[in-house]
Amino acid sequence: MPPVSVSAATAAKLPQATTYATIPAAPADPARFAVTNGLVVHPLAAQVVYAAPGKAPVAMLPATELGAPTWVPVVRTGAGWDQVLLPSRPDHITGWIYTAGAKLDTRHTSYLLRVNLATHRLSVYNDGKLLGAWTVAIGAPGTPTPTGRTFLLALLAPPDPTYSPLIVPLGTHSNALSTYGGGPGTVGIHGWPDSSVFGQSVSNGCVRVPATALQLVSTIPLGSLVVIS
16 A cells, blocks of 8 residues: 655654654554564655554654664564554554655664563563573652563763763653653663662663673664563
């Protein structure tokens, strides 16, 4: 099914599917805790995102996000279409990209990250093999870490780090905080200088991890799936 034609003027008015945006018209994730087959796409140029094949446009997916190439996981495929996770609010939204003739880089990542909130545990897998598991800190009761599947959105190296040399934003947000530190309440994975927090529910929603875990996560391809349960 071909896409609905979108003029340049219409495209310019569509919200950018970034961590800063809210896209109320985007469809919900059909399987919030399911594991994908590892297919990820990167738009080489901004792509129109549709509510469904043949339906109205809801957003534009930019080529870059937080200074890094935009990579999003594919959760469903159809003839000429990919349904992808979006990093915008509300959490757990998706959109459809028309892939026929689109400027897309499509790859496969064999990595999967799982965060078990009940056990305060981060486990990292590659092609089904456990690479490591760590006790981590998660969100406090008033600022809980959001559950569901999301993905590695970017890799940031603060020029003057205060609590972590690297920060890995995810494609999900705090349900309790609409803003934090000047940002839109994006939840991420990062280090922490005081190891006594690991195993505790003390953060503003982010997952604080030991240095060895952070180093490994920083090498994993963007777009890789993260399932928080």
